[in-house]
Amino acid sequence: MNEQRVKSSFSFYLQILILLAVFLSVGVVLVQVFAAARGMSRAARAETDGTTLCRSAAEAFGASGTAEATAALLGGTADGETATCYYDAAIRAAAPDSAWTYRVTVNVSEEETAAGTIAAAHIEAYAADGTVCASLDTETYLPGTKGGTAYAA
Amino acid sequence: MRRKQLRLGSITLLFTVIVLCVATLSALSAATAHADKAVADKYAAQVAAMYEAEEAGQEWLAAVHAAIAAKGAALKQADLPQGTTLSDGTISVELALDNGRTLSIALQQADTAPGYRILRWENTAQWTENTDIGNLWTGGSASQGA
Numbered sequence: 001m002n003e004q005r006v007k008s009s010f011s012f013y014l015q016i017l018i019l020l021a022v023f024l025s026v027g028v029v030l031v032q033v034f035a036a037a038r039g040m041s042r043a044a045r046a047e048t049d050g051t052t053l054c055r056s057a058a059e060a061f062g063a064s065g066t067a068e069a070t071a072a073l074l075g076g077t078a079d080g081e082t083a084t085c086y087y088d089a090a091i092r093a094a095a096p097d098s099a100w101t102y103r104v105t106v107n108v109s110e111e112e113t114a115a116g117t118i119a120a121a122h123i124e125a126y127a128a129d130g131t132v133c134a135s136l137d138t139e140t141y142l143p144g145t146k147g148g149t150a151y152a153a
Numbered sequence: 154m155r156r157k158q159l160r161l162g163s164i165t166l167l168f169t170v171i172v173l174c175v176a177t178l179s180a181l182s183a184a185t186a187h188a189d190k191a192v193a194d195k196y197a198a199q200v201a202a203m204y205e206a207e208e209a210g211q212e213w214l215a216a217v218h219a220a221i222a223a224k225g226a227a228l229k230q231a232d233l234p235q236g237t238t239l240s241d242g243t244i245s246v247e248l249a250l251d252n253g254r255t256l257s258i259a260l261q262q263a264d265t266a267p268g269y270r271i272l273r274w275e276n277t278a279q280w281t282e283n284t285d286i287g288n289l290w291t292g293g294s295a296s297q298g299a
Contacts, residue, residue: 012161015161016161016164019164019165023168027175030172030175030176033179033180033182034179034182036183036186037182037183037185037186038182039186040183040186040187041185041186041189043193044186044189044193045189045193047190047193047194047196047197048193048196051193054200055200113215113216113219114215114218114219114222115215115218115219115221115222115223116218118212118215136200136201137204137205137208139207139211139212141212141214141215141218143218
């Protein structure tokens with residue numbers, strides 16, 4: 001009678017152990033799925049924010065045509081032909097020494113044309129860990145004095 | 154003293170329900186994250202295409218301005234870049250890009266200085282309406298039994 005009870009108890013605990021093992025292995029797989037989903041959501045957020053910041057920088061560059069003026073419009077700093085701006089998680093301008101989330105660089109190059117200058121900008125948005133979130137290339141034409149001044153309608 | 158017996162069947166059932174719930178939630182979160190990434194990629198591609206068209210437009214503008222500066226009031230159709238039309242002092246072009254975007258620009262030569270006035274700068278994308286509504290009921294009359 002006692003031996004039968006021991007056998008029954010052993011069988012019960014063995015089944016519990018198997019059940020827990022299965023449950024834990026499924027849990028590990030599901031945790032990995034959750035982690036992958038979180039990573040993908042973060043990457044999507046960074047890409048969307050980075051694209052928005054690049055677009056904003058491209059519009060500022062289109063309105064100015066130089067690195068200095070672009071930096072002044074975006075609230076950043078300019079060093080030669082490169083403008084650098086920092087932003088927090090809410091895409092608001094941040095100080096370089098603060099805990100910024102994104103860094104946007106605008107590298108400007110110029111090419112003389114017959115009646116003016118084509119200013120080209122390569123814009124890149126970086127996350128705080130240094131990875132590139134988004135990039136954009138744009139150009140703006142700056143009419144020279146030789147060709148007269150352009151004016152909007 | 155009688156011991157209350159713990160049944161393994163109920164525990165298994167509880168664990169299975171919990172696992173099914175968590176698995177459903179994980180599948181939903183993965184699908185949402187995937188959709189978010191797809192939308193982000195699409196947005197980035199659209200913005201890149203828009204600025205690609207902008208680059209083409211700025212280069213065309215530089216070429217046209219060079220022609221205006223060189224010829225002034227004697228500007229002719231042949232002096233302008235290919236695809237550009239000149240009509241009553243209005244210079245226009247439709248720049249169709251491979252990415253499906255079209256940039257429509259119209260300029261007018263300035264009266265005094267060898268400059269120009271921008272009349273139109275429209276960056277548009279081709280849109281194809283999705284008419285497929287799957288198995289959704291279209292509103293047609295259905296025969297009803299007596």
